[in-house]
Amino acid sequence: EVVLTQSPGTLSLSPGERATLSCRASQSVTGSYLAWYQQKPGQAPRLLIYGASSRATGIPDRFSGSGSGTDFTLTISRLEPEDFAVYYCQQYVSSPLTFGGGTKVEIK
């Protein structure tokens, strides 16, 4: 099983600042089959990034993903008020599919 560890657990930032979220895998995620989701309270997750770096349909370009192998990063270039939420990474290269524990981006 691929274990995904997200850090930090909580990120306290102000609107307009840059957010950098990390997702580290216990073994290589071949083919970069890694996705990032955003979840707001009471809502279903929303796909942001797939294939480690491809933005999903309708996702603003302030969201970017990078990385390969075991180290992946989600960057939000300038935080908008609507970006404060919890973010999860997920690997979908092999079963069991696994999610990271999440990073909460909160308003400082």
Added chain:
Amino acid sequence: EVQLVESGGGLVQPGGSLRLSCAASGFTFSSYSMNWVRQAPGKGLEWVSSISGNNNYIYYADSLKGRFTISRDNAKNSLYLQMNSLRAEDTAVYYCASASPSDYWGQGTLVTVSS
């Protein structure tokens, strides 16, 4: 417009059973593998099970130990999750979602296992 609508959640006693349904519309359901993902109150996301579009491939989280069964009826554009021998730790919001990377999600249905 793509829609996934879950139903069937509710309060059930430990050891009981529930069958969740997910009605799909707005896309060619039979062409998509589908997932069930759950989220315990205040916790993160946990993958539960996946099924391919033609039912040929089915996968489960090891933690379920044979208690859950995923199925689908492509003629009815519906996905199902039969849950047996329910435990308190199965309490969660259950989401149906298109195969990972999941760009389609339902709104979720809450399952509460409690006496």
